Amino acid sequence: MMHARIVLSVLLLCGSAVLAPRISAAQEAARPVSQCQMIAQALPQVTFASFSGPDVTMAEEPGEGVVRITYLGHSTFFLETPGGISIATDYNGWYEPPSLPTVVTMNKAHSSHYTLTPDPDIAHVLHGWRDDGGPADHDVVAGDAYIRNVPTDIRSFAGAMEANGNSIFIFEVAGLCIGHLGHLHHELTEKQYAEIGRLDVLMVPVDGGLTMGAESMSVVVERLRSALILPMHRRGPPIDRFLSMFDKGFDVSFADDASIDVSIRTLPKRPTIVVLRGV
Template sequence: MMSRILQIAFALMALSYFLAPLPAHAQEATAVSQCQAIAQSLPNVTFASFKPDVAVNTQASAKDEVTISYVGHSTFLIETPGGVSIATDFSGWYAPPKTPDVVTMNKAHSSHYTLTPDPGIKHVLHGWGDDGKPADHDVTVGDAYIRNVTTDIRSFGGAMEPDGNSIFIIEAAGLCIGHLGHLHHELDDTDYAEIGRLDVVMVPVDGGLTMGAESMSRVVTRLRSALILPMHRRGPPVTNFLQMFDDRFDRSFASGASVTVSLRSLPKKPLIYILQGV
């Protein structure tokens, strides 16, 4: 009987602890990725939904839409329902129609970054580390959450520089949008686990400046994104990339340079969608 009473008392104490108000500093918790994967047993990755202590409205209703516009080379302008604008691989060579709130960069070539961005840009995210350490971004801007996964990059001498490139992931309106940047090698299981779910992926299709079409197609197939947006086409026609995929993928050439997408409108079958200008 005494043992039973002690068990009940302990349970009540534990319950009161978990129901107690959080201390003030806990309310300042940063956003946590809704697209991140937990690598419970690689290569089998289980996807999970994470809920931060402080809600960030990246998990909008299914009707909320994100507009993605191809600007040039590997620069896209991503516009969220809350009005946040993000330009990828921003160099200034290809100017978005308005000054973005956030720009991401990679340093493979000067067409992917600039060290003198417009001072009106509030957030400049380098894909490489500025302090000798890998870049590590976890940034919340309005209704967008932006993070990165570093990959190695091939230097001009041919050697691989660890963590010189970043895959940037933008989460908005419940969508997970990834930009592969100047990806120079196939990803491994740890990379895929860190990336997590990608509903939309922007992929270089230059045929060799980053990776060959066959290697890049394996990355795209493994990511299993619903919407695949080719970019960074130099040299071979985009059809060389398209030929790497079987009938599990649809293909379509857009009539314009933009696509508007929501959770509800994502293709049921993976779609390689070539925006005008690519």
């Protein structure tokens, strides 16, 4: 019998203070459990409980499998899980994946990051924004993958900040925590870092200013301290401008292929920036 060890946090609130909108017990029980959130580091007064039970939704048990990540273009990656689930990030319909994705994620930055007419046979189409301006909230289990998001703001074409127009999508599969920053336009808050948790693999835009400048983006990358960093969304400046922001604590590798196979066992021991073919 599979025994799932599930970590739930209970916030010790003082008086009647409320840190977030109240969620009913039934709603909370239905949410999948993230194995990547590092809540303990951000909230040291949290009390943890470990238990297993039928009321908590989880992805299929993580295995020793390999996730294949292929760079298709712009900010679109194609993830293939050990259980046969496929995911396309910032899906815009322009870059043809090798097969129909099970899940696509999108961001409302420019038309190159989303499409309102995806193939109707795609099982899960996840927008990183909501039409009413509220924060998108995704907790989706598809086979052996669990997909969730952390909303951030974006700049509108007029230059003003638009709340909740972008999402950092996080894919938890095969014991890995894989994050895609989308069209990130600002450095992250402490609350957002806590919501993200641990990221083993980070997909980061390196356009030099369409999202954020190299210096601000490197602050986010250094804080997340992912084992594997995959640049994307490169326009204008050479990749060297982004790479120059990192000291000798980060290794750099240029791949001959557009694909990379990743597993818990093969993650680099030191943070490594791998520039896939096509970036």
